[in-house]
Amino acid sequence: DGGITQSPKYLFRKEGQNVTLSCEQNLNHDAMYWYRQDPGQGLRLIYYSQIVNDFQKGDIAEGYSVSREKKESFPLTVTSAQKNPTAFYLCASTSEWGYTFGSGTRLTVV
Amino acid sequence: AQSVTQLGSHVSVSEGALVLLRCNYSSSVPPYLFWYVQYPNQGLQLLLKYTSAATLVKGINGFEAEFKKSETSFHLTKPSAHMSDAAEYFCAVSRNSGGYQKVTFGTGTKLQVIP
Numbered sequence: 424d425g426g427i428t429q430s431p432k433y434l435f436r437k438e439g440q441n442v443t444l445s446c447e448q449n450l451n452h453d454a455m456y457w458y459r460q461d462p463g464q465g466l467r468l469i470y471y472s473q474i475v476n477d478f479q480k481g482d483i484a485e486g487y488s489v490s491r492e493k494k495e496s497f498p499l500t501v502t503s504a505q506k507n508p509t510a511f512y513l514c515a516s517t518s519e520w521g522y523t524f525g526s527g528t529r530l531t532v533v
Numbered sequence: 534a535q536s537v538t539q540l541g542s543h544v545s546v547s548e549g550a551l552v553l554l555r556c557n558y559s560s561s562v563p564p565y566l567f568w569y570v571q572y573p574n575q576g577l578q579l580l581l582k583y584t585s586a587a588t589l590v591k592g593i594n595g596f597e598a599e600f601k602k603s604e605t606s607f608h609l610t611k612p613s614a615h616m617s618d619a620a621e622y623f624c625a626v627s628r629n630s631g632g633y634q635k636v637t638f639g640t641g642t643k644l645q646v647i648p
Contacts, residue, residue: 427576429576432574454634463542463640463641464640465623465638465639465640465641466577466623466638468636511574513576513577515576515577517634520579520582521567521579521582521627522567522569522577522579522636523579524569524576524577524578525576526574526575526576527574527575527576529574
């Protein structure tokens with residue numbers, strides 16, 4: 424079955440550490456997105472990529488970085504510069520029918 | 534510019550009762566409108582989508598939504614709530630921006646279904 428796989432499901436980060444969240448899709452979609460979800464705030468766009476080797480900042484890109492070396496993969500790195508990284512992170516890709524979301528990664532700073 | 538307002542962060546209904554989740558949007562161009570559902574610790578799943586073909590849109594799990602341009606609304610309804618409908622629901626508006634679909638999500642409405 425086609426879909427988006429995010430890993431890990433739960434991730435714990437120590438202060439000052441960089442961590443990378445994985446997102447892989449086998450839907451052959453060109454566009455991929457990373458969203459951050461906090462309670463009561465809906466989804467906020469971090470980064471998006473419309474094509475391989477190209478990506479754009481979203482509304483809250485500070486403290487995050489991405490790469491898009493392959494069509495199937497769009498990893499997100501949460502750097503130590505992100506002061507409040509505890510959140511639920513969702514990866515998505517789009518077709519004409521709308522977004523397909525992964526099942527998310529819950530990141531907690533310990 | 535575009536925005537979405539979901540009225541009511543929490544809605545409670547009895548099992549078997551009508552479900553009504555409200556969404557109002559603003560958009561400078563004719564929009565695409567969506568409703569998504571999210572179960573705990575999962576991603577969002579598309580319920581239905583409005584793309585100007587018909588004002589009444591039927592989705593999965595018995596949900597439907599009506600696009601009312603005069604009211605700038607896209608409310609989600611279901612005639613009879615089931616326990617399995619308990620989840621968080623997000624309304625979203627989308628428009629083409631520089632070749633990609635810019636999507637703005639509402640802040641979500643948590644639906645509680647009371648037995």
